[in-house]
Amino acid sequence: MRVVVVSVFTTTALLAQQSALDPAGANATAIRDLGAFFLGLLGLIFLMVIVLALIPLTGRHHGIEQEPLARTHRPSERTESKLGTAVGFATAITIVILIGLVIVSVSVGKSAIGTLDRTHSLVIEITGNQWWWYIRYPNDNASLIVVTANELHIPIGRPVMIRGTSNDVIHSFWVPNLQGKRDLIPSRVTTEWFQADRPGRFRGQCAEFCGLQHAHMGLWVVAEPPDQFEKWMAHQREAAVPPSDRVKQRGQEVFLGAACVLCHAIQGTSAAAQMGPDLTHFGSRSTIAAGTLPNNKGNLAGWIADPQNVKPGTHMATVPIKAEDIQPLIEYLESLQ
Amino acid sequence: MTPMLREPVDAQHDIAEHRMLDRVWQGSRGVIGWLSVTTHQQIGKRYIVTAFLFLLLGGIEALLMRLQLATPDNTFLDPARYNQIFTLHGTTMMFLFAVPVMEGMGVYLVPLMVGTRNVAFPRLNAFGYWMYLAGGLFLYGAALTNTISDAGWFAYPPLSGPRFSVGKGVDVWAQMITFTEVSALCVAVELIVTILRMRAPGMSLNRMPLFCWAMLVQSCMIIFAMPAVMVASTVFLLNDRTIGTHFVNPAEGGDPLLYQHIFWFFGHPEVYIIFIPTLGMVSSILETHSRREVFGYPAIVLSMVGNGFIAFGLWVHHMFATGLPQIGEAYFTAASMMIAVTSGIQIFCWLATLWTGRLQMTAAMHFVFGFIFIFVMGGMTGVMLASIPLDLQVHDTFFLVAHFHYVLIGGALFPLFGGFHYWFPKFTGHMIDERLGKTAFWILFSGFNLTFFPMHLVGLLGMPRRVYTYPADLGWARDNFLATAGAFAILLGGVIFIANVFKSVKNDAAAESDPWEAGTVEWAAASPPANYNFINLPIVSSRTPLWTESKDRGVVVGLRNDRREVLVTTLLDAAPRHRYELPGSSIWPFITALGLTIGLVGSVTYFSGYYVASVLGMIGLIGWFWPTQPLEKKP
Numbered sequence: 001m002r003v004v005v006v007s008v009f010t011t012t013a014l015l016a017q018q019s020a021l022d023p024a025g026a027n028a029t030a031i032r033d034l035g036a037f038f039l040g041l042l043g044l045i046f047l048m049v050i051v052l053a054l055i056p057l058t059g060r061h062h063g064i065e066q067e068p069l070a071r072t073h074r075p076s077e078r079t080e081s082k083l084g085t086a087v088g089f090a091t092a093i094t095i096v097i098l099i100g101l102v103i104v105s106v107s108v109g110k111s112a113i114g115t116l117d118r119t120h121s122l123v124i125e126i127t128g129n130q131w132w133w134y135i136r137y138p139n140d141n142a143s144l145i146v147v148t149a150n151e152l153h154i155p156i157g158r159p160v161m162i163r164g165t166s167n168d169v170i171h172s173f174w175v176p177n178l179q180g181k182r183d184l185i186p187s188r189v190t191t192e193w194f195q196a197d198r199p200g201r202f203r204g205q206c207a208e209f210c211g212l213q214h215a216h217m218g219l220w221v222v223a224e225p226p227d228q229f230e231k232w233m234a235h236q237r238e239a240a241v242p243p244s245d246r247v248k249q250r251g252q253e254v255f256l257g258a259a260c261v262l263c264h265a266i267q268g269t270s271a272a273a274q275m276g277p278d279l280t281h282f283g284s285r286s287t288i289a290a291g292t293l294p295n296n297k298g299n300l301a302g303w304i305a306d307p308q309n310v311k312p313g314t315h316m317a318t319v320p321i322k323a324e325d326i327q328p329l330i331e332y333l334e335s336l337q
Numbered sequence: 338m339t340p341m342l343r344e345p346v347d348a349q350h351d352i353a354e355h356r357m358l359d360r361v362w363q364g365s366r367g368v369i370g371w372l373s374v375t376t377h378q379q380i381g382k383r384y385i386v387t388a389f390l391f392l393l394l395g396g397i398e399a400l401l402m403r404l405q406l407a408t409p410d411n412t413f414l415d416p417a418r419y420n421q422i423f424t425l426h427g428t429t430m431m432f433l434f435a436v437p438v439m440e441g442m443g444v445y446l447v448p449l450m451v452g453t454r455n456v457a458f459p460r461l462n463a464f465g466y467w468m469y470l471a472g473g474l475f476l477y478g479a480a481l482t483n484t485i486s487d488a489g490w491f492a493y494p495p496l497s498g499p500r501f502s503v504g505k506g507v508d509v510w511a512q513m514i515t516f517t518e519v520s521a522l523c524v525a526v527e528l529i530v531t532i533l534r535m536r537a538p539g540m541s542l543n544r545m546p547l548f549c550w551a552m553l554v555q556s557c558m559i560i561f562a563m564p565a566v567m568v569a570s571t572v573f574l575l576n577d578r579t580i581g582t583h584f585v586n587p588a589e590g591g592d593p594l595l596y597q598h599i600f601w602f603f604g605h606p607e608v609y610i611i612f613i614p615t616l617g618m619v620s621s622i623l624e625t626h627s628r629r630e631v632f633g634y635p636a637i638v639l640s641m642v643g644n645g646f647i648a649f650g651l652w653v654h655h656m657f658a659t660g661l662p663q664i665g666e667a668y669f670t671a672a673s674m675m676i677a678v679t680s681g682i683q684i685f686c687w688l689a690t691l692w693t694g695r696l697q698m699t700a701a702m703h704f705v706f707g708f709i710f711i712f713v714m715g716g717m718t719g720v721m722l723a724s725i726p727l728d729l730q731v732h733d734t735f736f737l738v739a740h741f742h743y744v745l746i747g748g749a750l751f752p753l754f755g756g757f758h759y760w761f762p763k764f765t766g767h768m769i770d771e772r773l774g775k776t777a778f779w780i781l782f783s784g785f786n787l788t789f790f791p792m793h794l795v796g797l798l799g800m801p802r803r804v805y806t807y808p809a810d811l812g813w814a815r816d817n818f819l820a821t822a823g824a825f826a827i828l829l830g831g832v833i834f835i836a837n838v839f840k841s842v843k844n845d846a847a848a849e850s851d852p853w854e855a856g857t858v859e860w861a862a863a864s865p866p867a868n869y870n871f872i873n874l875p876i877v878s879s880r881t882p883l884w885t886e887s888k889d890r891g892v893v894v895g896l897r898n899d900r901r902e903v904l905v906t907t908l909l910d911a912a913p914r915h916r917y918e919l920p921g922s923s924i925w926p927f928i929t930a931l932g933l934t935i936g937l938v939g940s941v942t943y944f945s946g947y948y949v950a951s952v953l954g955m956i957g958l959i960g961w962f963w964p965t966q967p968l969e970k971k972p
Contacts, residue, residue: 018799018811020730031726035797038727042717049684053709056691057698072628072856072884075693083632083689087682094681098674098720105724106667112726114663130501169496170593172658172733176799180729183659185594186495187587190660203811207733207801208658209489211496212416215804312416 018203020176024223025196027179030112034105041097113180113193121159121193124152128164128171128184128206130315131213132277132290137233146236147265149277151285152221155229156199162192169211175204175221183208196223203291212313218291239268240280240336251332254325259317266336276316283336289314297330304329354872357898362454362868364922373922375459376868377448380466382764384441387466388434391473395429396831398422400824403788407821409809419805420487421506425480427490428510431607432517433473435749439614440465440524442756443552445764447528449859449866450546452537452875454903455919457530458523460926460961465523467930472516475938479509486510489803491600492574494585494593499578508578508941511570515937518563521610525556525563532556535903536911537858538893539877546857546880547624547631550638551617554645558606558613561649566603569596579941594659601652608741609648612748616641616683618756619708622701623687625759625855627694630881633686640679647676657728666725673723680716684709699853700774704755707782711747715740718793733803736796742789754781754834761841762848766865770844773837777830784826791816791823856881874904877911920965929957 016022023029075083127134137146154160164173164184174181179194196202206217224232243249255261256270263276271279286295289311293299302309305326307316321329364370374380401422405414414422448456456462479485486506488497497507532553536545573596576582583589585596616637624631631637653661653669687709696702718740721727731737754777761769795816800807807813851860860883862870873892879885893913896902901919906912932953939946 016798016812020797020799028730031730034724035721035727035730038721038724042720046713046717049688049713050710052688053691053706056694056696057706072854072881073695074629079693080632083693087633087636087685087689090685091678091682094678098677101720101724102667102671102674105670105726109663109667109724109726113729169501170493174801176730180726181658181732182729185587185659187592188594188660192660203799205799205801205804209493209496209733209803211501212420212487214420214801215416215806 016177017201018176018205022177024177024198024200024202025179025194027112027194028177030108031180034108034112037104038101041101045097118161121161122154123161123163124154126152126162126164126173126184128166128168128173128210130168130211131206131217131311133173133217133219134167134274134277137236144237146233147278148236148281148285150219150287150290152219153229153232154196154221154223155226156196156223158226159193159195162194163189164192165189170208171206171210171217172208173204174207175202175219177202178221178223181207196221199224201286205291213311216290216292216311218287220286220291235284236281240266242268243332244335247328248332248335250325251328251330254321254329255332258321259319263317279333279336281336283334289316295334297334300330300333301326351872354898355867358869358872359867361899361901361921364868369924370922372927373463373924375455375463375920375922375926377444377456377459377462378866378868378870380462381441381443381445383466384437384444384469385764387470387473388438388441391429391433392438393831394477395426395434396828398426398429400828402426403821403824405805406807406817408818409807409814411806414805416805417487420489420803421485423803424486424489424510425476428476428486428513430745431490431611432514433469433476435611435745436517436521436607437469438753439555439611439749440469440521442614442618442753442760443528443555444524446760446859447531447549447552448535449763449862449870450549450857451532451535451540452858452861452871452877453531453535454869454871454874454901456527457535457919458527460920460923461523462527463923464926464930465520465527467927468516468523468933469520471930471934472513472520475516475934476509476513479505484509491604492570493600494574494577494591494596495587497574498586499581500588505941508575511575511578512937512941514566514570516934518567519933521559521563525559528552528556529560533908534905536906537875537877538904538906538911538913540858540906540911542909542911543635544877544880546617547620547634547637547641548614548617551613551615551620551641554641555610555613558610558645558648562603562606562610565599566607569599569603573599575941594656597656597659598652601655602649604655605652606645606648608744609644611745613641613644615708615749615752615756618752618759619687619705621855621857622705622752622755622759623690623694624857624881625853626697626699626702626705627690628697629690629694630856631686632689632693633682634880636682637686640682643679644676647672647679651676651723654723654728657725658732663725670723670725674720677716677720684713699758700769700771700778701755701759703775703778704751704758707778708747708751708755711743711751711782711785715743715747719744731796733801734796735792735800735802738802739789739792739796742785742792746785746789751781754778759853760859761838762852762864763859763862764865765842766848767841767844768846768848768852769841770837773833773840777833777837780826780833781830784823784828784830787823787826788820789823791819795820851883854883856884858882869901923961925957925961929954929961932957 021032023032123138125136125138133150135148135152139145162173164182166184166186171184172181173184178196179192182190182192200223202221204219204221206214243252261271261273263273265272265274265278267280287293288295288300288303292311307314307318364374405411405419444456444462484505488502488507492507492510495501532549573584577584577586583591585591585593587593620631651669651672654673657666722740758769758774795813798812800813848864850863858875861875873894876891876893893904896904896916901921902916903919905914905917907914932950935946936950939950
């Protein structure tokens with residue numbers, strides 16, 4: 001039964017990038033298997049109840065010992081006591097099964113969502129914002145801190161600890177292929193542990209209703225081998241690449257001269273605001289507007305020109321930029337690899 | 338003088354008695370008369386009709402949401418409108434349909450079932466209805482001016498707080514809760530007293546119909562649960578928004594999780610407040626249509642009482658993702674699973690009844706079987722949700738949406754429809770068309786499963802709830818399309834149901850007083866019952882008096898028929914204690930409700946409403962409590 005259920009689960013969830021049925025680590029796998037076990041057992045009980053309810057409707061059913069009476073009838077004492085035994089027995093079985101399920105659930109929970117090895121785990125701080133994710137890799141050495149947004153890189157085979165909070169309303173961090181969800185609550189810090197065991201790109205999404213654009217608060221987790229991850233980290237620590245030609249030079253001037261700098265930071269320039277996502281390595285991220293659109297020049301131009309059209313209600317301001325300045329700005333931002 | 342118990346009286350006497358009672362129990366005519374009604378049949382019917390109108394509105398909102406979600410990246414509704422609609426849908430279904438419709442069934446049926454003439458506090462009953470109606474009109478009246486909360490039916494701060502929800506929408510929402518909770522508390526109090534002190538002589542607690550037990554448990558739950566939501570929505574949220582108290586505002590040291598604890602301390606029992614009355618309905622229908630007493634009466638009663646207690650001990654399973662310590666959460670896992678034991682006992686007892694009954698497959702019985710199928714499946718996914726690791730994956734996804742619609746539609750709406758078909762002759766004096774009833778059942782049943790079953794899968798595939806749209810490349814499109822198609826099947830089933838009601842009411846054939854040959858006392862009254870229910874109050878000596886006793890069973894005599902007099906009996910054994918005069922028709926509950934409405938609406942719009950309200954409310958209460966002269970001076 002269990003094997004069948006698991007296999008049904010796996011085939012329907014083929015290639016799913018945001019699915020609890022296609023786990024990429026031990027935590028999510030344990031939860032998936034626990035779910036399959038529950039589903040198998042409870043599904044069986046459900047079928048038994050339905051069969052027991054339908055049998056009295058069949059023509060051949062005469063009850064356990066039915067004595068006909070004109071208007072109403074009262075089954076014999078013997079029948080009633082048989083029924084009493086049956087109901088008592090079924091109740092006892094129910095209690096035993098439920099106690100078993102509590103034990104299984106709590107023990108799986110301990111290993112699947114409990115604390116992993118704290119000593120060599122990677123700590124990542126995530127702060128929810130309406131409607132994007134602030135991501136920070138803390139370090140005792142301030143020059144080694146990495147700040148990014150909406151796209152998280154993690155090494156495979158190493159436990160990750162998420163320390164989450166929120167700047168505004170309650171959000172919930174959820175990457176189903178890796179782990180269950182954890183709320184990000186203003187004024188509190190919550191933690192969650194998981195580990196990716198295979199490389200891949202996994203999508204996550206805010207799971208606690210957080211207002212107008214709750215539907216467009218996505219993020220990506222890139223799980224990669226440790227050496228690639230270290231390379232990525234090293235690159236993220238660097239300041240932004242300076243503009244390499246006249247067009248990008250112009251783009252940088254436009255950026256620094258417009259209202260963009262009131263919210264965004266680009267390390268290595270004078271832009272240092274933290275209201276919106278850090279753009280130091282914007283060009284290396286795969287999506288814009290928190291998973292709303294693929295990151296390419298056309299989408300970026302549309303997003304900057306009219307953010308409300310792409311993501312109605314977004315807090316990204318509509319910054320008036322002259323038509324001839326749009327192209328250099330896009331070129332500059334996309335060059336921030 | 339204590340009433341005497343004696344053998345029934347002759348027909349001639351009955352007619353004279355009827356004329357007398359009719360005159361005393363009839364209200365005055367005209368608009369004032371209509372506003373002054375205090376008889377439980379009228380008020381029960383008003384509750385039920387009003388609640389079904391709100392069900393219709395909530396259903397239309399559901400269809401709009403399903404249209405928006407039918408295809409990926411759909412632009413039928415913009416995000417603001419979508420969020421408003423799902424807030425209205427949840428609020429309407431929970432506060433303006435599900436609880437009031439159960440109250441309405443209770444108000445209508447309980448006095449008939451316990452064999453008395455009215456509820457214990459008729460004017461409070463009228464007041465409760467007006468408050469409910471005013472709350473509903475307030476919410477939808479504000480909606481017409483586009484003042485609609487978009488923070489969800491649960492309104493978690495800080496999202497619902499003054500900083501992130503500007504405008505009056507959330508204020509209206511929070512104050513609407515006050516209206517409906519006042520109404521629910523009124524009904525709870527009067528049903529508890531009616532059930533405990535006004536049962537027919539001989540109807541000891543262990544002979545009381547299971548529906549009355551269900552309403553007793555539900556009413557007690559209301560008294561403990563509803564104050565909690567008023568603390569959450571009014572004391573915390575509304576005060577934070579209007580006078581800056583910062584109870585749940587994290588920016589000023591308040592705690593947003595405090596709101597969640599208090600809200601779910603109400604919110605979880607709320608589900609059982611909606612669902613326990615239907616346990617009574619199912620028991621009534623099963624008993625009559627399997628032609629035997631429900632098996633395991635004490636077990637069902639105790640398990641309903643157990644449900645009532647356990648329901649208060651598992652609110653944290655709505656908050657597993659907030660990161661409370663695991664050891665504490667494990668307790669709530671165990672508690673959440675424990676409720677499956679008491680619910681299981683009820684199911685087992687009904688199965689035993691089915692196995693030894695001679696079943697008549699009426700439309701009502703179809704709905705009972707639909708209930709067993711859907712509710713048991715919802716119960717199974719409920720056990721999955723009690724497990725913390727599983728909950729952390731499926732919480733706030735469409736899996737959860739599927740789960741609670743299986744529990745609430747399966748557990749409450751299907752039995753309610755069953756009960757509506759079953760008691761329809763009593764309500765209206767006409768039989769409901771069985772063939773159309775069964776057709777509606779099959780369409781509703783298949784439409785329901787087509788809508789909600791695919792949601793389980795799409796939730797496991799990672800689709801969170803409360804999203805106004807979703808991308809095309811995540812594999813959610815097929816299941817969402819199926820769900821939308823199913824929603825239209827439900828609409829069709831609903832239209833057939835409504836058409837059946839109108840057709841059957843127009844039908845000439847009058848229903849007999851006991852068309853199903855049922856066993857409980859409400860079927861001894863005429864269909865529809867007279868304003869005073871029974872010419873002579875019945876005397877009861879078994880659980881199913883109409884089955885086990887002859888037509889000549891004893892009745893109560895000695896009650897005065899020139900005023901609205903009822904019999905008060907003892908709590909356990911229902912031995913006659915004394916006679917008690919109930920108040921007659923009165924306009925004052927309406928005026929008091931009007932005053933309170935102006936005050937509550939004023940508190941979120943124009944503060945000057947308070948002054949009008951206090952004067953009007955004071956006049957209302959003075960009129961309400963004005964001492965009435967005794968009818969006769971002579972002893």
